[in-house]
Amino acid sequence: MPPVSQTIRVDVLFFGQLKEFLGRAQESVELQAGSSIQDLFQHLAGRNPDLQKFRNSLIASRNQEFAAWRTSLEAGDEIAFLPPVSGG
């Protein structure tokens, strides 16, 4: 048996042009415990390299509060990747 590594599951939400690009509004992702929001993004970009072009125009949120990319994730977190906002 391979060594047991602890993982966590988080919910990820996409909005605006990012949602349109990916063709989905949300997904559930399993990651190594201790992963950051940046690690989560790279995990998603690993499956879809074109995602990288959005990286510098996104801000992330964790549990509905803006969060730095290095923020550590906890099991059950709700993470969203937000394009530049344009309300009003």
Add this chain to the structure above:
Amino acid sequence: MSVSAERDFIQLTRDPLDLQAIALHVRGAEDGAVVTFDGFVRNQSHGRVTLYLDYEAYEPMAVLKMNEIATHLHENFAIHRVAIAHRLGRLKIGETSVFIAVSAPHRAAAFDACRYAIDTLKRTVPIWKKEYFEDGAVWAGGELPPVPAETPERKSAS
């Protein structure tokens, strides 16, 4: 600081906004002024004829951020009540997308607070609009909310 926000009104809705009802909502007997901001859909954008706009939001977070704006207004301006309402879904030319009303005993605070509210909403509330033209559609170029200060690395599995 305590906040007297019990009669504030924060709304995200797919229905047309009732501007008069919202403006009247914030009026109190001790007030002398209500300042409102009515943002509505323009018929053109960068020289292209607009057909309509589609708005979407990260709804629970947007409501949180709108409430934070109201709280900030109470803490920083001599105002009475705040109403912030935003439409979602498809809006036609001329339809109101955002409406803000602020009441105060004196007008200066109401003007300042209303201006702060719309400027902050446009920077920090997670709402997006897609503009549809006769010859295509684009997501409106928006603003990136301020990135929070880098938090210290947290130990996993606390």
